[in-house]
Amino acid sequence: MRRALGDIDGVRSALIATVSAVVVFGGGALVVVRSPNWPRVRQQFFNGDDFVEAWPQVLDGFWLNLELFAYAMLLIPVVALAVAVMRSLRGPAFWPVRLVAVVYTDVFRGVPLILLILLLGFGVPALDISGLPRSSTFWGIMALTLSYSAYTAEIYRSGIDAVPESQTASARALGLTQWQSLRFAILPQAIRNVVPALMNTVVSLQKDVALISVLGVRDAVREAQIYTTRTFNYTSFVVATLLFLAISIPLTRFVDWFIARDRAVRSQTMVG
Amino acid sequence: MESAPPVKLEIDAVSKSYGDRVVLDGLSLSVAEHEVLCLIGPSGCGKSTLLRCVDLLDPIDSGDIRLDGLSVIGRDVDADAVRRRIGIVFQSFNLFPHMTVLDNVTLGARRAHGIDRATAEATGRDLLERFGLIDKVDEYPNRISGGQNQRAAIARALMSDPEVLLLDEVTSALDPELVGEVLGVIRELAGRGLTMVLATHEMGFAREVADRVCFLDRGQVLEQGAPREVFTTPQHERTQQFLRRVTEAGRL
Numbered sequence A: 001m002r003r004a005l006g007d008i009d010g011v012r013s014a015l016i017a018t019v020s021a022v023v024v025f026g027g028g029a030l031v032v033v034r035s036p037n038w039p040r041v042r043q044q045f046f047n048g049d050d051f052v053e054a055w056p057q058v059l060d061g062f063w064l065n066l067e068l069f070a071y072a073m074l075l076i077p078v079v080a081l082a083v084a085v086m087r088s089l090r091g092p093a094f095w096p097v098r099l100v101a102v103v104y105t106d107v108f109r110g111v112p113l114i115l116l117i118l119l120l121g122f123g124v125p126a127l128d129i130s131g132l133p134r135s136s137t138f139w140g141i142m143a144l145t146l147s148y149s150a151y152t153a154e155i156y157r158s159g160i161d162a163v164p165e166s167q168t169a170s171a172r173a174l175g176l177t178q179w180q181s182l183r184f185a186i187l188p189q190a191i192r193n194v195v196p197a198l199m200n201t202v203v204s205l206q207k208d209v210a211l212i213s214v215l216g217v218r219d220a221v222r223e224a225q226i227y228t229t230r231t232f233n234y235t236s237f238v239v240a241t242l243l244f245l246a247i248s249i250p251l252t253r254f255v256d257w258f259i260a261r262d263r264a265v266r267s268q269t270m271v272g
Numbered sequence B: 001m002e003s004a005p006p007v008k009l010e011i012d013a014v015s016k017s018y019g020d021r022v023v024l025d026g027l028s029l030s031v032a033e034h035e036v037l038c039l040i041g042p043s044g045c046g047k048s049t050l051l052r053c054v055d056l057l058d059p060i061d062s063g064d065i066r067l068d069g070l071s072v073i074g075r076d077v078d079a080d081a082v083r084r085r086i087g088i089v090f091q092s093f094n095l096f097p098h099m100t101v102l103d104n105v106t107l108g109a110r111r112a113h114g115i116d117r118a119t120a121e122a123t124g125r126d127l128l129e130r131f132g133l134i135d136k137v138d139e140y141p142n143r144i145s146g147g148q149n150q151r152a153a154i155a156r157a158l159m160s161d162p163e164v165l166l167l168d169e170v171t172s173a174l175d176p177e178l179v180g181e182v183l184g185v186i187r188e189l190a191g192r193g194l195t196m197v198l199a200t201h202e203m204g205f206a207r208e209v210a211d212r213v214c215f216l217d218r219g220q221v222l223e224q225g226a227p228r229e230v231f232t233t234p235q236h237e238r239t240q241q242f243l244r245r246v247t248e249a250g251r252l
Protein backbone atom coordinates (compact mmCIF):
# COMPACT_ATOMS: atom_id res chain seq x y z
CA MET A 1 0.00 0.00 0.00
CA ARG A 2 2.68 2.39 1.04
CA ARG A 3 4.76 1.29 -1.84
CA ALA A 4 1.97 1.85 -4.37
CA LEU A 5 1.44 5.30 -2.98
CA GLY A 6 5.17 5.95 -3.24
CA ASP A 7 5.11 4.93 -6.89
CA ILE A 8 2.23 7.22 -7.64
CA ASP A 9 4.06 10.03 -5.87
CA GLY A 10 7.12 9.30 -7.97
CA VAL A 11 5.18 9.41 -11.20
CA ARG A 12 3.50 12.59 -10.17
CA SER A 13 6.78 14.35 -9.30
CA ALA A 14 8.28 13.30 -12.64
CA LEU A 15 5.24 14.66 -14.41
CA ILE A 16 5.40 17.95 -12.57
CA ALA A 17 9.13 18.25 -13.29
CA THR A 18 8.57 17.61 -17.00
CA VAL A 19 5.70 20.03 -17.34
CA SER A 20 7.51 22.78 -15.48
CA ALA A 21 10.66 22.22 -17.53
CA VAL A 22 8.68 22.48 -20.79
CA VAL A 23 6.93 25.62 -19.61
CA VAL A 24 10.08 27.36 -18.34
CA PHE A 25 12.56 26.41 -21.04
CA GLY A 26 10.04 26.27 -23.87
CA GLY A 27 8.59 29.61 -22.81
CA GLY A 28 12.05 31.14 -22.58
CA ALA A 29 13.04 29.78 -25.97
CA LEU A 30 9.83 31.02 -27.49
CA VAL A 31 10.43 34.54 -26.17
CA VAL A 32 13.90 34.53 -27.69
CA VAL A 33 12.94 33.03 -31.03
CA ARG A 34 9.91 35.27 -31.51
CA SER A 35 11.77 38.46 -30.72
CA PRO A 36 12.06 40.63 -33.84
CA ASN A 37 15.84 40.55 -33.80
CA TRP A 38 16.17 36.77 -33.51
CA PRO A 39 16.90 36.15 -37.20
CA ARG A 40 19.79 38.57 -37.10
CA VAL A 41 21.14 37.25 -33.80
CA ARG A 42 20.93 33.72 -35.14
CA GLN A 43 22.86 34.75 -38.19
CA GLN A 44 25.57 36.44 -36.11
CA PHE A 45 25.93 34.01 -33.21
CA PHE A 46 24.66 30.65 -34.36
CA ASN A 47 25.73 30.44 -37.93
CA GLY A 48 26.53 26.90 -39.04
CA ASP A 49 29.06 27.86 -41.70
CA ASP A 50 30.92 30.19 -39.37
CA PHE A 51 30.88 27.52 -36.69
CA VAL A 52 32.63 25.07 -38.99
CA GLU A 53 35.08 27.69 -40.17
CA ALA A 54 35.97 29.07 -36.73
CA TRP A 55 36.16 25.68 -35.00
CA PRO A 56 39.75 24.62 -35.88
CA GLN A 57 41.18 28.03 -35.06
CA VAL A 58 39.39 28.38 -31.71
CA LEU A 59 40.14 24.76 -30.81
CA ASP A 60 43.78 25.47 -31.51
CA GLY A 61 43.70 28.33 -29.02
CA PHE A 62 41.84 26.19 -26.53
CA TRP A 63 44.79 23.82 -26.25
CA LEU A 64 46.73 26.77 -24.90
CA ASN A 65 44.04 27.31 -22.26
CA LEU A 66 44.34 23.70 -21.24
CA GLU A 67 48.09 23.99 -21.09
CA LEU A 68 47.86 27.05 -18.84
CA PHE A 69 45.34 25.21 -16.72
CA ALA A 70 47.71 22.26 -16.35
CA TYR A 71 50.71 24.39 -15.36
CA ALA A 72 48.66 26.42 -12.88
CA MET A 73 47.25 23.19 -11.41
CA LEU A 74 50.76 21.94 -10.80
CA LEU A 75 52.06 25.17 -9.27
CA ILE A 76 49.15 26.43 -7.16
CA PRO A 77 48.86 23.55 -4.65
CA VAL A 78 52.58 23.70 -3.93
CA VAL A 79 52.90 27.49 -3.58
CA ALA A 80 49.68 27.72 -1.57
CA LEU A 81 50.73 24.98 0.83
CA ALA A 82 54.08 26.63 1.38
CA VAL A 83 52.37 29.94 2.17
CA ALA A 84 49.86 28.26 4.50
CA VAL A 85 52.64 26.46 6.36
CA MET A 86 54.66 29.67 6.65
CA ARG A 87 51.64 31.34 8.15
CA SER A 88 51.01 28.57 10.70
CA LEU A 89 54.51 28.48 12.15
CA ARG A 90 54.49 29.47 15.82
CA GLY A 91 57.08 31.27 17.87
CA PRO A 92 58.86 34.63 17.70
CA ALA A 93 61.65 33.26 15.49
CA PHE A 94 59.15 32.78 12.66
CA TRP A 95 57.63 36.23 12.91
CA PRO A 96 59.24 37.50 9.65
CA VAL A 97 58.12 34.36 7.83
CA ARG A 98 54.55 34.82 9.03
CA LEU A 99 54.66 38.49 8.01
CA VAL A 100 55.75 37.61 4.47
CA ALA A 101 52.91 35.10 4.22
CA VAL A 102 50.32 37.58 5.53
CA VAL A 103 51.43 40.37 3.20
CA TYR A 104 51.46 37.95 0.29
CA THR A 105 47.91 36.72 0.86
CA ASP A 106 46.55 40.20 1.53
CA VAL A 107 48.10 41.70 -1.59
CA PHE A 108 47.33 38.94 -4.04
CA ARG A 109 43.81 38.37 -2.79
CA GLY A 110 43.21 42.08 -2.94
CA VAL A 111 44.15 42.66 -6.58
CA PRO A 112 41.61 41.70 -9.25
CA LEU A 113 43.01 38.80 -11.23
CA ILE A 114 42.63 40.61 -14.55
CA LEU A 115 44.74 43.51 -13.29
CA LEU A 116 47.39 41.17 -12.01
CA ILE A 117 47.53 39.47 -15.40
CA LEU A 118 47.86 42.82 -17.16
CA LEU A 119 50.49 44.12 -14.73
CA LEU A 120 52.69 41.04 -14.82
CA GLY A 121 52.03 40.12 -18.44
CA PHE A 122 52.86 43.56 -19.84
CA GLY A 123 54.91 45.00 -17.00
CA VAL A 124 57.60 42.43 -16.35
CA PRO A 125 58.57 41.83 -20.00
CA ALA A 126 58.73 45.62 -20.46
CA LEU A 127 61.25 45.88 -17.61
CA ASP A 128 63.52 43.81 -19.82
CA ILE A 129 65.48 42.36 -16.91
CA SER A 130 67.98 39.86 -18.22
CA GLY A 131 67.40 36.37 -16.91
CA LEU A 132 63.66 36.85 -16.49
CA PRO A 133 61.46 35.21 -19.09
CA ARG A 134 59.77 37.68 -21.46
CA SER A 135 56.93 35.50 -22.61
CA SER A 136 53.47 36.85 -21.82
CA THR A 137 52.21 33.32 -21.45
CA PHE A 138 54.77 32.66 -18.73
CA TRP A 139 53.76 35.77 -16.79
CA GLY A 140 50.11 34.98 -17.33
CA ILE A 141 50.68 31.64 -15.63
CA MET A 142 52.57 33.42 -12.84
CA ALA A 143 49.69 35.84 -12.32
CA LEU A 144 47.17 32.99 -12.16
CA THR A 145 49.42 31.09 -9.77
CA LEU A 146 50.07 34.03 -7.46
CA SER A 147 46.44 35.01 -7.26
CA TYR A 148 45.00 31.53 -6.88
CA SER A 149 47.71 30.50 -4.42
CA ALA A 150 46.72 33.35 -2.12
CA TYR A 151 43.14 32.07 -2.04
CA THR A 152 44.17 28.45 -1.84
CA ALA A 153 46.58 29.18 1.02
CA GLU A 154 43.64 30.52 2.99
CA ILE A 155 41.73 27.32 2.28
CA TYR A 156 44.64 25.24 3.54
CA ARG A 157 44.92 27.47 6.57
CA SER A 158 41.27 26.99 7.47
CA GLY A 159 41.94 23.26 7.22
CA ILE A 160 44.95 23.54 9.51
CA ASP A 161 42.95 25.62 12.00
CA ALA A 162 40.22 22.99 12.02
CA VAL A 163 42.62 20.36 13.37
CA PRO A 164 42.31 20.48 17.17
CA GLU A 165 45.19 22.02 19.10
CA SER A 166 45.41 18.80 21.11
CA GLN A 167 46.69 17.00 18.01
CA THR A 168 49.66 19.34 17.90
CA ALA A 169 50.25 18.85 21.62
CA SER A 170 50.25 15.07 21.12
CA ALA A 171 52.69 15.29 18.27
CA ARG A 172 55.05 17.63 20.12
CA ALA A 173 54.81 15.41 23.20
CA LEU A 174 56.28 12.57 21.13
CA GLY A 175 59.36 14.69 20.61
CA LEU A 176 58.49 15.73 17.06
CA THR A 177 59.69 19.18 16.05
CA GLN A 178 57.23 21.84 15.00
CA TRP A 179 57.85 21.07 11.36
CA GLN A 180 57.57 17.29 11.88
CA SER A 181 54.25 17.66 13.73
CA LEU A 182 52.88 19.75 10.89
CA ARG A 183 54.18 17.42 8.24
CA PHE A 184 53.15 14.08 9.74
CA ALA A 185 50.29 14.83 12.13
CA ILE A 186 48.53 18.05 11.16
CA LEU A 187 48.82 18.59 7.39
CA PRO A 188 47.47 15.17 6.36
CA GLN A 189 44.34 15.88 8.40
CA ALA A 190 44.16 19.50 7.27
CA ILE A 191 44.40 18.64 3.58
CA ARG A 192 41.82 15.93 3.96
CA ASN A 193 39.51 18.54 5.52
CA VAL A 194 39.74 20.91 2.58
CA VAL A 195 39.74 18.61 -0.45
CA PRO A 196 36.15 19.61 -1.35
CA ALA A 197 37.00 23.32 -1.16
CA LEU A 198 40.12 22.75 -3.26
CA MET A 199 38.15 20.91 -5.91
CA ASN A 200 35.78 23.85 -6.27
CA THR A 201 38.76 26.11 -6.82
CA VAL A 202 39.85 23.87 -9.69
CA VAL A 203 36.52 24.45 -11.41
CA SER A 204 36.84 28.20 -11.20
CA LEU A 205 40.49 28.14 -12.29
CA GLN A 206 39.51 26.22 -15.40
CA LYS A 207 37.40 29.20 -16.49
CA ASP A 208 39.73 31.96 -15.33
CA VAL A 209 42.52 30.77 -17.62
CA ALA A 210 40.52 32.55 -20.35
CA LEU A 211 41.52 35.90 -18.80
CA ILE A 212 44.98 35.47 -20.24
CA SER A 213 43.54 36.56 -23.61
CA VAL A 214 43.88 40.18 -22.43
CA LEU A 215 47.62 39.79 -23.00
CA GLY A 216 47.04 39.09 -26.67
CA VAL A 217 48.12 35.51 -26.16
CA ARG A 218 46.35 33.41 -28.78
CA ASP A 219 44.10 31.31 -26.58
CA ALA A 220 40.53 30.28 -27.43
CA VAL A 221 39.03 33.65 -26.55
CA ARG A 222 41.66 35.60 -28.46
CA GLU A 223 41.27 33.38 -31.51
CA ALA A 224 37.52 33.88 -31.34
CA GLN A 225 38.03 37.64 -31.23
CA ILE A 226 40.37 37.49 -34.21
CA TYR A 227 37.77 35.56 -36.16
CA THR A 228 35.11 38.09 -35.21
CA THR A 229 37.22 41.04 -36.24
CA ARG A 230 37.83 39.42 -39.61
CA THR A 231 34.29 38.27 -40.38
CA PHE A 232 31.98 40.46 -38.23
CA ASN A 233 30.41 37.23 -37.03
CA TYR A 234 30.25 36.17 -33.39
CA THR A 235 29.72 32.44 -33.78
CA SER A 236 33.36 31.93 -32.84
CA PHE A 237 32.52 33.02 -29.27
CA VAL A 238 29.87 30.35 -29.11
CA VAL A 239 32.51 27.86 -30.22
CA ALA A 240 34.79 28.97 -27.38
CA THR A 241 31.88 28.82 -24.93
CA LEU A 242 31.08 25.26 -25.94
CA LEU A 243 34.73 24.24 -25.59
CA PHE A 244 34.92 25.61 -22.05
CA LEU A 245 31.62 23.96 -21.16
CA ALA A 246 32.88 20.66 -22.53
CA ILE A 247 35.50 20.68 -19.79
CA SER A 248 33.77 22.51 -16.97
CA ILE A 249 30.48 20.61 -16.93
CA PRO A 250 32.05 17.15 -16.57
CA LEU A 251 34.52 18.64 -14.09
CA THR A 252 31.73 20.13 -11.98
CA ARG A 253 29.76 16.87 -12.10
CA PHE A 254 32.88 14.99 -11.02
CA VAL A 255 33.58 17.41 -8.16
CA ASP A 256 29.99 17.16 -6.91
CA TRP A 257 30.14 13.40 -7.07
CA PHE A 258 33.47 13.34 -5.33
CA ILE A 259 32.34 15.65 -2.54
CA ALA A 260 29.16 13.65 -1.98
CA ARG A 261 31.16 10.43 -1.83
CA ASP A 262 33.71 12.01 0.49
CA ARG A 263 30.92 13.13 2.81
CA ALA A 264 29.41 9.65 2.83
CA VAL A 265 32.75 8.01 3.60
CA ARG A 266 33.40 10.48 6.40
CA SER A 267 30.03 10.11 8.03
CA GLN A 268 30.78 6.39 8.20
CA THR A 269 34.31 6.51 9.57
CA MET A 270 34.84 9.83 11.28
CA VAL A 271 32.43 9.22 14.12
CA GLY A 272 34.44 8.46 17.24
CA MET B 1 63.70 1.33 55.28
CA GLU B 2 66.44 1.81 52.71
CA SER B 3 67.92 5.19 51.87
CA ALA B 4 65.45 7.48 50.13
CA PRO B 5 65.33 6.98 46.36
CA PRO B 6 66.79 9.84 44.29
CA VAL B 7 64.54 12.68 43.20
CA LYS B 8 63.53 12.25 39.57
CA LEU B 9 61.43 15.32 38.91
CA GLU B 10 61.45 18.61 40.76
CA ILE B 11 58.90 21.32 40.27
CA ASP B 12 60.24 24.40 41.96
CA ALA B 13 58.06 27.44 42.64
CA VAL B 14 56.41 27.28 39.25
CA SER B 15 53.94 30.00 38.32
CA LYS B 16 51.75 30.16 35.27
CA SER B 17 48.94 32.50 34.28
CA TYR B 18 46.57 32.65 31.37
CA GLY B 19 45.93 36.36 31.04
CA ASP B 20 44.75 37.54 34.44
CA ARG B 21 43.96 34.03 35.61
CA VAL B 22 46.74 32.70 37.84
CA VAL B 23 46.63 28.93 37.44
CA LEU B 24 49.87 27.83 39.10
CA ASP B 25 51.03 30.06 41.93
CA GLY B 26 54.57 29.21 42.98
CA LEU B 27 53.82 25.51 43.06
CA SER B 28 56.55 23.18 44.31
CA LEU B 29 56.52 19.43 44.17
CA SER B 30 59.07 16.69 43.77
CA VAL B 31 58.70 13.15 42.55
CA ALA B 32 61.09 10.39 43.52
CA GLU B 33 62.29 7.73 41.14
CA HIS B 34 59.76 4.86 40.84
CA GLU B 35 57.19 6.88 42.70
CA VAL B 36 53.54 7.04 41.68
CA LEU B 37 52.13 10.44 42.53
CA CYS B 38 48.45 11.24 42.23
CA LEU B 39 47.24 14.79 41.74
CA ILE B 40 43.73 15.40 42.98
CA GLY B 41 41.66 18.53 43.22
CA PRO B 42 38.53 20.12 41.84
CA SER B 43 38.11 20.71 38.14
CA GLY B 44 40.00 23.83 37.09
CA CYS B 45 42.56 23.72 39.90
CA GLY B 46 45.42 23.39 37.41
CA LYS B 47 46.21 19.67 37.20
CA SER B 48 46.28 19.60 33.40
CA THR B 49 48.19 22.86 33.23
CA LEU B 50 50.84 21.50 35.59
CA LEU B 51 51.29 18.34 33.53
CA ARG B 52 51.45 20.28 30.27
CA CYS B 53 54.07 22.60 31.74
CA VAL B 54 56.17 19.68 32.95
CA ASP B 55 56.18 18.25 29.41
CA LEU B 56 57.12 21.72 28.11
CA LEU B 57 53.95 21.93 26.04
CA ASP B 58 53.11 25.24 27.73
CA PRO B 59 55.79 27.72 28.85
CA ILE B 60 55.89 28.61 32.54
CA ASP B 61 56.12 32.23 33.71
CA SER B 62 58.60 31.67 36.51
CA GLY B 63 60.17 28.96 38.62
CA ASP B 64 62.13 25.94 37.52
CA ILE B 65 61.57 22.34 36.54
CA ARG B 66 64.41 19.85 36.94
CA LEU B 67 64.79 16.36 35.65
CA ASP B 68 67.52 14.35 37.42
CA GLY B 69 68.65 17.60 39.00
CA LEU B 70 69.13 19.42 35.69
CA SER B 71 66.90 22.30 34.68
CA VAL B 72 64.76 21.78 31.59
CA ILE B 73 63.76 25.44 31.47
CA GLY B 74 65.78 27.92 29.46
CA ARG B 75 66.82 28.82 25.96
CA ASP B 76 69.74 26.43 25.76
CA VAL B 77 67.58 23.37 26.53
CA ASP B 78 66.55 21.10 23.67
CA ALA B 79 62.85 20.90 24.50
CA ASP B 80 62.22 18.13 21.96
CA ALA B 81 64.85 15.98 23.65
CA VAL B 82 63.25 16.61 27.06
CA ARG B 83 59.82 15.64 25.69
CA ARG B 84 61.26 12.32 24.62
CA ARG B 85 62.29 11.62 28.21
CA ILE B 86 58.82 12.43 29.50
CA GLY B 87 55.70 10.72 28.22
CA ILE B 88 52.24 12.25 28.48
CA VAL B 89 48.78 10.81 27.92
CA PHE B 90 45.73 13.03 27.64
CA GLN B 91 42.14 12.69 28.69
CA SER B 92 40.93 12.63 25.10
CA PHE B 93 43.49 10.08 23.77
CA ASN B 94 44.38 12.26 20.77
CA LEU B 95 45.52 9.46 18.53
CA PHE B 96 46.10 10.70 14.98
CA PRO B 97 42.92 9.74 13.12
CA HIS B 98 44.62 9.33 9.74
CA MET B 99 47.05 6.66 10.95
CA THR B 100 46.66 3.09 12.04
CA VAL B 101 47.22 2.20 15.67
CA LEU B 102 50.67 0.84 14.87
CA ASP B 103 51.66 3.95 12.89
CA ASN B 104 50.44 6.13 15.75
CA VAL B 105 52.53 4.20 18.22
CA THR B 106 55.67 4.21 16.08
CA LEU B 107 55.48 7.76 14.66
CA GLY B 108 57.74 9.34 17.28
CA ALA B 109 60.33 6.58 17.03
CA ARG B 110 60.40 6.70 13.23
CA ARG B 111 60.34 10.46 12.75
CA ALA B 112 61.81 12.03 15.86
CA HIS B 113 64.23 9.38 17.10
CA GLY B 114 65.44 8.17 13.71
CA ILE B 115 64.69 4.52 14.38
CA ASP B 116 64.07 2.42 11.29
CA ARG B 117 60.56 1.25 10.64
CA ALA B 118 61.18 -2.45 11.22
CA THR B 119 62.76 -1.93 14.64
CA ALA B 120 60.12 0.62 15.65
CA GLU B 121 57.32 -1.70 14.58
CA ALA B 122 58.77 -4.64 16.47
CA THR B 123 58.90 -2.54 19.65
CA GLY B 124 55.45 -1.13 18.96
CA ARG B 125 53.93 -4.57 18.47
CA ASP B 126 55.45 -5.79 21.72
CA LEU B 127 53.90 -2.89 23.61
CA LEU B 128 50.53 -3.32 21.94
CA GLU B 129 50.62 -7.02 22.66
CA ARG B 130 51.29 -6.28 26.32
CA PHE B 131 48.25 -3.99 26.39
CA GLY B 132 46.00 -6.51 24.67
CA LEU B 133 45.83 -4.65 21.36
CA ILE B 134 47.78 -6.93 19.07
CA ASP B 135 44.70 -7.64 16.93
CA LYS B 136 44.09 -3.89 16.53
CA VAL B 137 47.48 -2.82 15.13
CA ASP B 138 46.09 -2.14 11.66
CA GLU B 139 42.85 -0.51 12.79
CA TYR B 140 42.20 3.21 12.62
CA PRO B 141 41.47 5.00 15.92
CA ASN B 142 37.85 5.69 15.04
CA ARG B 143 37.20 1.99 14.53
CA ILE B 144 38.15 0.93 18.05
CA SER B 145 36.68 1.70 21.48
CA GLY B 146 37.68 4.56 23.73
CA GLY B 147 39.41 2.16 26.10
CA GLN B 148 41.41 0.70 23.22
CA ASN B 149 42.25 4.21 22.02
CA GLN B 150 43.52 5.14 25.43
CA ARG B 151 45.59 1.98 25.82
CA ALA B 152 47.11 2.67 22.40
CA ALA B 153 47.83 6.25 23.49
CA ILE B 154 49.64 4.93 26.56
CA ALA B 155 51.63 2.57 24.35
CA ARG B 156 52.49 5.52 22.10
CA ALA B 157 53.75 7.51 25.09
CA LEU B 158 55.86 4.56 26.25
CA MET B 159 57.60 4.04 22.90
CA SER B 160 60.45 6.40 23.75
CA ASP B 161 60.95 4.51 27.02
CA PRO B 162 60.27 7.67 29.05
CA GLU B 163 61.74 8.17 32.51
CA VAL B 164 58.54 9.80 33.72
CA LEU B 165 55.00 9.21 32.52
CA LEU B 166 52.36 11.92 32.99
CA LEU B 167 48.72 10.83 32.86
CA ASP B 168 46.01 13.47 32.69
CA GLU B 169 42.65 12.04 33.76
CA VAL B 170 43.08 9.28 31.27
CA THR B 171 39.83 7.55 32.20
CA SER B 172 37.55 10.59 32.43
CA ALA B 173 36.42 10.45 28.82
CA LEU B 174 35.67 6.73 28.93
CA ASP B 175 32.41 4.86 29.35
CA PRO B 176 32.38 3.35 32.87
CA GLU B 177 32.74 -0.21 31.60
CA LEU B 178 35.96 0.71 29.76
CA VAL B 179 37.70 2.37 32.72
CA GLY B 180 38.91 -0.89 34.22
CA GLU B 181 41.01 -1.98 31.24
CA VAL B 182 42.92 1.31 31.22
CA LEU B 183 43.45 1.29 34.98
CA GLY B 184 44.76 -2.25 34.58
CA VAL B 185 47.45 -0.99 32.21
CA ILE B 186 48.46 1.78 34.63
CA ARG B 187 48.55 -0.70 37.50
CA GLU B 188 50.93 -2.86 35.50
CA LEU B 189 53.21 0.14 34.82
CA ALA B 190 53.19 1.08 38.49
CA GLY B 191 54.13 -2.50 39.32
CA ARG B 192 57.14 -2.22 37.01
CA GLY B 193 58.38 0.81 38.91
CA LEU B 194 57.75 3.46 36.25
CA THR B 195 57.82 6.96 37.73
CA MET B 196 54.36 8.40 37.16
CA VAL B 197 52.39 11.53 37.90
CA LEU B 198 48.70 11.10 37.37
CA ALA B 199 45.87 13.55 37.63
CA THR B 200 42.77 11.59 38.43
CA HIS B 201 39.20 11.67 39.65
CA GLU B 202 39.28 7.95 40.40
CA MET B 203 39.88 8.23 44.14
CA GLY B 204 39.58 4.51 44.71
CA PHE B 205 42.28 3.88 42.16
CA ALA B 206 44.47 6.68 43.53
CA ARG B 207 44.21 5.08 46.94
CA GLU B 208 45.25 1.72 45.56
CA VAL B 209 48.08 2.68 43.21
CA ALA B 210 49.55 5.92 44.56
CA ASP B 211 52.57 6.17 46.81
CA ARG B 212 51.61 9.74 47.52
CA VAL B 213 48.61 11.92 46.93
CA CYS B 214 48.73 15.68 46.36
CA PHE B 215 45.73 17.92 46.75
CA LEU B 216 46.03 21.01 44.55
CA ASP B 217 44.20 24.15 45.49
CA ARG B 218 44.56 27.73 44.28
CA GLY B 219 47.60 26.90 42.21
CA GLN B 220 49.53 25.31 45.05
CA VAL B 221 49.91 21.98 46.80
CA LEU B 222 47.66 22.39 49.80
CA GLU B 223 48.14 18.97 51.28
CA GLN B 224 50.08 15.84 50.47
CA GLY B 225 50.87 12.52 52.00
CA ALA B 226 50.30 8.79 51.83
CA PRO B 227 46.90 7.96 50.36
CA ARG B 228 45.69 6.52 53.64
CA GLU B 229 46.43 9.76 55.49
CA VAL B 230 45.05 12.14 52.90
CA PHE B 231 41.90 10.17 52.26
CA THR B 232 41.04 9.22 55.84
CA THR B 233 42.39 12.11 57.89
CA PRO B 234 42.67 15.14 55.62
CA GLN B 235 44.11 18.10 57.53
CA HIS B 236 42.75 21.02 55.59
CA GLU B 237 39.22 22.22 55.48
CA ARG B 238 39.18 22.45 51.69
CA THR B 239 40.62 18.96 51.26
CA GLN B 240 37.86 17.67 53.50
CA GLN B 241 35.24 19.57 51.50
CA PHE B 242 36.58 18.23 48.23
CA LEU B 243 36.69 14.64 49.45
CA ARG B 244 33.20 14.94 50.91
CA ARG B 245 31.85 16.12 47.57
CA VAL B 246 33.63 13.30 45.78
CA THR B 247 32.28 10.76 48.27
CA GLU B 248 28.78 12.05 47.77
CA ALA B 249 29.25 11.66 44.04
CA GLY B 250 30.05 8.04 44.80
CA ARG B 251 33.62 7.95 43.55
CA LEU B 252 35.47 6.83 46.65
Ligand SMILES: Nc1ncnc2c1ncn2[C@@H]1O[C@H](COP(=O)(O)OP(=O)(O)O)[C@@H](O)[C@H]1O
Binding pocket: B018, B021, B023, B041, B042, B043, B044, B045, B046, B047, B048, B049, B050
Ligand atom coordinates in the same frame (compact mmCIF):
# COMPACT_ATOMS: atom_id res chain seq x y z
N1 LIG C 1 44.95 27.45 27.13
C1 LIG C 1 44.30 28.09 28.14
N2 LIG C 1 43.95 29.38 28.00
C2 LIG C 1 43.30 30.03 29.00
N3 LIG C 1 42.96 29.48 30.17
C3 LIG C 1 43.28 28.18 30.36
C4 LIG C 1 43.96 27.42 29.35
N4 LIG C 1 44.15 26.17 29.83
C5 LIG C 1 43.60 26.16 31.07
N5 LIG C 1 43.08 27.35 31.38
C6 LIG C 1 42.44 27.72 32.66
O1 LIG C 1 43.30 27.32 33.69
C7 LIG C 1 42.59 26.78 34.77
C8 LIG C 1 43.12 25.40 35.11
O2 LIG C 1 42.78 24.50 34.10
P1 LIG C 1 43.27 23.00 34.09
O3 LIG C 1 44.73 22.97 34.25
O4 LIG C 1 42.71 22.36 32.87
O5 LIG C 1 42.57 22.42 35.39
P2 LIG C 1 42.24 20.90 35.75
O6 LIG C 1 42.98 20.02 34.82
O7 LIG C 1 42.67 20.76 37.16
O8 LIG C 1 40.76 20.76 35.64
C9 LIG C 1 41.13 26.76 34.36
O9 LIG C 1 40.50 27.86 34.98
C10 LIG C 1 41.16 26.94 32.88
O10 LIG C 1 40.05 27.67 32.47
Ligand SMILES: [Mg+2]
Binding pocket: B047, B048, B049, B168, B169
Ligand atom coordinates in the same frame (compact mmCIF):
# COMPACT_ATOMS: atom_id res chain seq x y z
MG1 LIG D 1 42.24 18.67 33.43
